[in-house]
Amino acid sequence: xxxxxxxxxxxxxxxxxxxxxxxxxxxxxxxxxxxxxxxxxxxxxxxxxxxxxxxxxxxxxxxxxxxxxxxxxxxxxxxxxxxxxxxxxxxxxxxxxxxxxxxxxxxxxxxxxxxxxxxxxxxxxxxxxxxxxxxxxxxxxxxxxxxxxxxxxxxxxxxxxxxxxxxxxxxxxxxxxxxxxxxxxxxxxxxxxxxxxxxxxxxxxxxxxxxxxxxxxxxxxxxxxxxxxxxxxxxxxxxxxxxxxxxxxxxxxxxxxxxxxxxxxxxxxxxxxxxxxxxxxxxxxxxxxxxxxxxxxxxxxxxxxxxxxxxxxxxxxxxxxxxxxxxxxxxxxxxxxxxxxxxxxxxxxxxxxxxxxxxxxxxxxxxxxxxxxxxxxxxxxxxxxxxxxxxxxxxxxxxxxxxxxxxxxxxxxxxxxxxxxxxxxxxxxxxxxxxxxxxxxxxxxxxxxxxxxxxxxxxxxxxxxxxxxxxxxxxxxxxxxxxxxxxxxxxxxxxxxxxxxxxxxxxxxxxxxxxxxxxxxxxxxxxxxxxxx
Amino acid sequence: xxxxxxxxxxxxxxxxxxxxxxxxxxxxxxxxxxxxxxxxxxxxxxxxxxxxxxxxxxxxxxxxxxxxxxxxxxxxxxxxxxxxxxxxxxxxxxxxxxxxxxxxxxxxxxxxxxxxxxxxxxxxxxxxxxxxxxxxxxxxxxxxxxxxxxxxxxxxxxxxxxxxxxxxxxxxxxxxxxxxxxxxxxxxxxxxxxxxxxxxxxxxxxxxxxxxxxxxxxxxxxxxxxxxxxxxxxxxxxxxxxxxxxxxxxxxxxxxxxxxxxxxxxxxxxxxxxxxxxxxxxxxxxxxxxxxxxxxxxxxxxxxxxxxxxxxxxxxxxxxxxxxxxxxxxxxxxxxxxxxxxxxxxxxxxxxxxxxxx
Numbered sequence: 031x032x033x034x035x036x037x038x039x040x041x042x043x044x045x046x047x048x049x050x051x052x053x054x055x056x057x058x059x060x061x062x063x064x065x066x067x068x069x070x071x072x073x074x075x076x077x078x079x080x081x082x083x084x085x086x087x088x089x090x091x092x093x094x095x096x097x098x099x100x101x102x103x104x105x106x107x108x109x110x111x112x113x114x115x116x117x118x119x120x121x122x123x124x125x126x127x128x129x130x131x132x133x134x135x136x137x138x139x140x141x142x143x144x145x146x147x148x149x150x151x152x153x154x155x156x157x158x159x160x161x162x163x164x165x166x167x168x169x170x171x172x173x174x175x176x177x178x179x180x181x182x183x184x185x186x187x188x189x190x191x192x193x194x195x196x197x198x199x200x201x202x203x204x205x206x207x208x209x210x211x212x213x214x215x216x217x218x219x220x221x222x223x224x225x226x227x228x229x230x231x232x233x234x235x236x237x238x239x240x241x242x243x244x245x246x247x248x249x250x251x252x253x254x255x256x257x258x259x260x261x262x263x264x265x266x267x268x269x270x271x272x273x274x275x276x277x278x279x280x281x282x283x284x285x286x287x288x289x290x291x292x293x294x295x296x297x298x299x300x301x302x303x304x305x306x307x308x309x310x311x312x313x314x315x316x317x318x319x320x321x322x323x324x325x326x327x328x329x330x331x332x333x334x335x336x337x338x339x340x341x342x343x344x345x346x347x348x349x350x351x352x353x354x355x356x357x358x359x360x361x362x363x364x365x366x367x368x369x370x371x372x373x374x375x376x377x378x379x380x381x382x383x384x385x386x387x388x389x390x391x392x393x394x395x396x397x398x399x400x401x402x403x404x405x406x407x408x409x410x411x412x413x414x415x416x417x418x419x420x421x422x423x424x425x426x427x428x429x430x431x432x433x434x435x436x437x438x439x440x441x442x443x444x445x446x447x448x449x450x451x452x453x454x455x456x457x458x459x460x461x462x463x464x465x466x467x468x469x470x471x472x473x474x475x476x477x478x479x480x481x482x483x484x485x486x487x488x489x490x491x492x493x494x495x496x497x498x499x500x501x502x503x504x505x506x507x508x509x510x511x512x513x514x515x516x517x518x519x520x521x522x523x524x525x526x527x528x529x530x531x532x533x534x535x536x537x538x539x540x541x542x543x544x545x546x547x548x549x550x551x552x553x554x555x556x557x558x559x560x561x562x563x
Numbered sequence: 564x565x566x567x568x569x570x571x572x573x574x575x576x577x578x579x580x581x582x583x584x585x586x587x588x589x590x591x592x593x594x595x596x597x598x599x600x601x602x603x604x605x606x607x608x609x610x611x612x613x614x615x616x617x618x619x620x621x622x623x624x625x626x627x628x629x630x631x632x633x634x635x636x637x638x639x640x641x642x643x644x645x646x647x648x649x650x651x652x653x654x655x656x657x658x659x660x661x662x663x664x665x666x667x668x669x670x671x672x673x674x675x676x677x678x679x680x681x682x683x684x685x686x687x688x689x690x691x692x693x694x695x696x697x698x699x700x701x702x703x704x705x706x707x708x709x710x711x712x713x714x715x716x717x718x719x720x721x722x723x724x725x726x727x728x729x730x731x732x733x734x735x736x737x738x739x740x741x742x743x744x745x746x747x748x749x750x751x752x753x754x755x756x757x758x759x760x761x762x763x764x765x766x767x768x769x770x771x772x773x774x775x776x777x778x779x780x781x782x783x784x785x786x787x788x789x790x791x792x793x794x795x796x797x798x799x800x801x802x803x804x805x806x807x808x809x810x811x812x813x814x815x816x817x818x819x820x821x822x823x824x825x826x827x828x829x830x831x832x833x834x835x836x837x838x839x840x841x842x843x844x845x846x847x848x849x850x851x852x853x854x855x856x857x858x859x860x861x862x863x864x865x866x867x868x869x870x871x872x873x874x875x876x877x878x879x880x881x882x883x884x885x886x887x888x889x890x891x892x893x894x895x896x897x898x899x900x901x902x903x904x905x906x907x908x909x910x911x912x913x914x915x916x917x918x919x920x921x
Contacts, residue, residue: 130700133693134637136647142640144693186637186697187647 031318031350032072033145034122036138039095039115041067048377050352051368054345056361057354059372060404065354068372069201069321072352075121075150076199076319078182078190082216086180089152091172093117103170114162115173117152122185129196134186147185148194155179198223200309200317202302202325217293217301218281220309223317237280241272298328303337310344310351319350326357338363362395366453371403380456390449397445403457406436407561410450410463415538416501417441420464422542423550424558437561447490451482462561463490464554466500491557502530502537504551517544566731566772568710568763572804573791573896574782574861577734578607581706584732586615594704596623599712603859607708626717627651627679633698634683634720635674641689642667642682648674680716687723699728709859710735711759718762725771738794738801738892739858760799778802782861784900786816791895796882812900819877819916820866820903828903828917834864837894844868854890857897865898867891868905877904877912 032050037043042064057065074080080088091099098115105112120137122145123129129146137147154162158177165174182190193199200223201216222230253269272278286293286308288300296304302325309320325341326334338360345351355361361369367388370377391399402408409432411417417439424432432439442450447463454461467475472492482488493500497507506514506527515522518540520529530537541548550558571577581596588594596611598604608623615621624632636648643664650673657666657675667682668674674682687694705724707713710733713721724731737760766772780788785806792804820828825847828834838844838851851868852860867873873891875881883891895902909916 127696127700130697133697133700135640135690135693136637140644142644144638144641144690144697186633188632188636 031124032121033124034120035068035072035075036118036120036122037068037071038118038138039098040071040093040117040119041095043067043071044095044097046376048370049379050350050370051379051381053347053350054364054368055350055352056364056369057352057372057377058356058361058369058400058403063372065372066323069203069323069352069354071119072121072319073199073201073321075119075148075182076197077193077201078150085150085152085182089175089178089180091175093152093175094173099171099173106170107167114154114178116154117150119150120147121149122147123197131188132184132186132194132196134184136183136187137185145185148190148197149181149183149185151181152178153181197319198317199319199321200305201321201323202305202309203323217305220305220317221284221286222281224308224311233280233284237283238274241274241278245271299330299333299337302328303333303340306337307340307344310341310349318348319352321352321354323354324356325353326355326360331359334359356400358398358400359395362391362397362399366391366399369403371457378457380453383456384452387449387452390446391453394445398440399453401438401440402450402454402459405438405459407438407460407563408454408462409437409439409557409561410442410447410461411439412442412465413534414441414443415534416464418535418538418542419501419550420554420558423554424562426547426550427555427558428562432561435562448478448482451479451488455482455484455488459488460561460563461488462557463488464557465490465492466504467493467495469495469499471495489557489560491553491560493551493553497551501551502527502534504553505530505541505548508549508551513546513548517541517546517548566725566733568733568735568767568772568774569777570774571734571736571777572780572788573736573739573893574780574808575736575777576781577736577777578603578610578708581708581732581734582607582610582614584706585611585618585621588615588618588621590618591620592703593701594618594621594706595629595702596621596706596708597626597629598623598708599626600709600859601625603708606859626713627676630679630683630720631674633701634686634694635679637697638686638690638694639682641686641691646672648672650674652676680720684716684719684723687720695723695727698724702729704730704732707731707733708735709739711737711740713759718759722766725766731772738791738889739896740886740889776802779805779807780896781807782899783896784808784810784815784898787895787898787900787902790817790902791892794876794883794888794892794895808899810900814864815900817895817902817904817914819909819912819914820905821909821916822905822907824917824919825905827919828866832864832901832903834866834901834903835862835897836866836868837897838868839870839890843870854894858893860897861899862897863899864901864903865894866903866905867894873904874906877906877914878908 031052035048035050037046037048042062046064046068048068057068059065070080074085078085094115094117102112102115118138122137122139123132125133125145132146132148133144135142135144137143137145137149155177161174161177184190184194200220203216225233249270249272256269257267286304288296288304293301293304306322306325309317322341325337329337334357341351341353342364353360353364365388367380367383369380391397409420411420420439421431424437428435447465451461451463465475472495475492476483476490479490483490493504498504511526514520514526518526518530518537520526569577569580571580585594585596596607598607604623604625611618611621611623631648631651639646639648646664646668648668649671652669652673653676655669655673655675656677657669667678712735721731740759763772763774767774783791783804783806785808788804788806792801795801814832829849836844836849836851837854837857839854841853844851847868869877870887872881872883872887876883876891882888903917904914906912
C-alpha cells in the first residue's frame, strides 16, 4: 500500500523520508523523535483530518517546523525576502490498478514519477497577499495561520474533500481524550468501515424508522395538545418531531458494549484491544492501513501479550500495519527486523538481520532490545554484579555515571553475546562487551563473535586468565584483602572468595556504595576507557 | 467488446441511443460520456437522471474537461517539471512563435484551449505509459456523442483510446460537422469536417472499429429527408435517409419563398428563422438563430436565410464545399414538417415556391 512518505516542515520533521515495509512496521525512537508525528502526518494525508477534526479547523502555528520558522524569522529580520514556511506531506502508494484515480505526477519526486498518492499541504493563501505584506517584522512568529490555507489533493491534482474510498484507514490511538458519545471519531470510522454496505444501509433505515415511529406515536398526543398554541408569526402549528439530520444518525447512537457495559466506560486496555480486533478483522470491508499508537499503554503485561498475539494472527497480506511503540516486548514479538528507528532525517531499518536472530528475540521477547537500539553507546555485561560494578568503575574514572554520557549498561542475563552483537552491528551502535574468561582461552571466546567485532566500534573485553576465571577472583587479584574486607564488611572469620561467590550481587552493591575506591580488574577499566572514547 | 461508431442522420435519436445504452449497463461498469457542447452535456445529464438515474458509475464530461482532468493535470510534470495546471484559458491564444511552456500555458499557468489536445496527446507518450494505464484502470468504456466534432489532435487521442483496453462507443453525424473543437489547429486539417469519414474508414479497415450507418430519421418529413440527401454529392457515399415522420399538415416539405411574401408566411406558419451567421439576413427585422447554434435542436417549421452558395446550389445545382454543405444540412434537418428558403428569384429551381395558399 504505502511505499513512501515524505514529510516536509511538519513539527519535528524538516524533510523526512520514510519507506515502510509492505506489511508490518514497528516505529520506535526516543521521546520527541516524531513517532506520533509520523502517524499523525500519514493520517492527515490519508484522511484530511487530525484527531477527528478537519485539518483547516485544527491548523495552528505549532504544526510548522520550529527550525524552519526560526530561520525564516531570522532571514526576514536580516531583510531577506525568503518565502513563508510551508508544510508538505506526501504519501506515495503502490502502483495498483484500483488506486489509479489517485495516480499522477504531481509530487515532489525528481525525476518525474507517476504513481498513486495523496498530498496534504499548508501554504500561504494567495488571497491574503496584502495581509502578508502588511505583517511587520516583529510579528512574524507565531505564524499567522489564518492567512494560510490547507490543500488536500491526489497526485492527479484533483482536490480531495473526503477520504478516498480505496484508502480505508483505521487509527488506534491510546489518548484518553474522548468525545461525549463515548466513541471517538476513529472508533466510529472503524465500526462503520467494518460493516458491509448492506448492513450499514439496513441499520440506517431501521434507525430512521424508529425515529419516525416515535414522532408518529409518542409525540402525537403532545402535538395535538400543542396544535392550538398559535405561537408562530403566521399562526402555523408547532409540532415536535425527532431530529432526522445526519448529526443524529445511527453512528452516533449505536455503540459497542462489552459485557453490557458501554465501550466508552470499559478500561482503556480493553478499548484498545477491541479497536485493534475490529480494525483488523477479516471482513471484506476491513481497513487497508492500520495505525496503532503505543499499544502497550494502559495494558498489563498479560493483556499486552494477548493483544500482540491477536495482531499477529489477524495480520494479513493486504493490510499494512504501523505500530508506534516504546516496548521492546512488542518489537521482539512482532519481529525486530520490522523496526524503523526514527532519527532526525531518515528512519533506520533493520531488514538485513538474519531470520534466526529475529526468531531468537521473538522467543525471548522480554529482552530490552529497544534500549540497545536507542542508547548512544552500549555496554554489555553478563549479570547484575558486573553491571553494578561497571557503573561504579566508570563513575570513579569520569565522575559521571555512564547513562549521563549516553552509555546504557545492559545485563545480558544469559543471552547470547553473538545475537546482541549482530543487532548492535546492524544498528551501527558502539559496543563494549565485558565477560569472564570462564577458564577458556580468549581466542576461543572471540571466534564466534568475529563477524560483528570492529576495532574502535565494537570490542569485547575479557578478564585476564592469570587473574582468575570470574569477576570475584579478578577483584581479589587486583586488590589487597584488607581493602576488600573493609569495603565488603566481611569479618576475618569468613573466607572472602567463598563469601563473594555466595553474595555476588550484595558484594557488588557494597563496593558500589563504599566511600573507598577499589582497583577494578584491568579489562573493566579498559572497557570504560574505550566506551568513554 | 469491439469499438463502435454509429453514424446516424439528423433526427436519428443518436443521443437517446447512448442514454438507453447507459440505462442497460450492468452495475459497476465505469462509463465516461463525453460531449462537446455545454448544452449537450446538460441535456445528457438531464436524460440520464431520468432514464438511468440509478447508475452511480456513469460520468458525463465535456471533451475539454476530460483532457484537463485525466491527461494534463496529473501528468504535466512529464513535460514541464515542477509545473501545475492552475486554470483554463478558453479565449486566449499563445504567441504565434511561442515555444516550450508558453505554447501551452499562459502566465497564470492556465491551459490554452486551442493547444489542449496537442499537449494531451504528447503526454500520452511522455508519461511512459502511466497516462493510458490510469485511464484503462478508471474507465471501462468511453462513450462519445457528436463525434464528428473532433478535430486535429483529438483524432490522435481517439486513436490511442481505440487501441486501449477501454471500449469506445461513438455516435455522430458526419453531415453535421459544423462545430470544430479547435478551429485553429493546423494538424489533421485533411480530416477536417466531412473528411473525418475517411479517417474512421481507415480505422475500420485496421480492425479497430466497426461502423454502422443508421439512416432513419424520426424527425424530418420524407420530403425534407429527401432534399437533405441531395445536399451532398453521391461520391461521399451517404446512404439515403428514410423518414418515420408520417404526419401531414397540408404544408410539408421544402419550398422557396419570395421576400414579398415573407411577412405573410411568418404570420401563417410562425417558422423558426435560421441564418448562417450574423452577417446574413441583416435587412430583415426577424429573430434569427445561427446554423451552428441550432445544432441539436428540433423545430416544427423552419425558414432559412440562404448564403450565396446555397442560392447557387438551388438555382444552378452547384455543390457546396464541405463545411457549407454541413451547415446547410444542419439548418434543413432542424425542421419536422416544412422548410422555406428565402430567395428573390423563385422560379429558376426545381423546388416549388409558396404562392400564399398552402
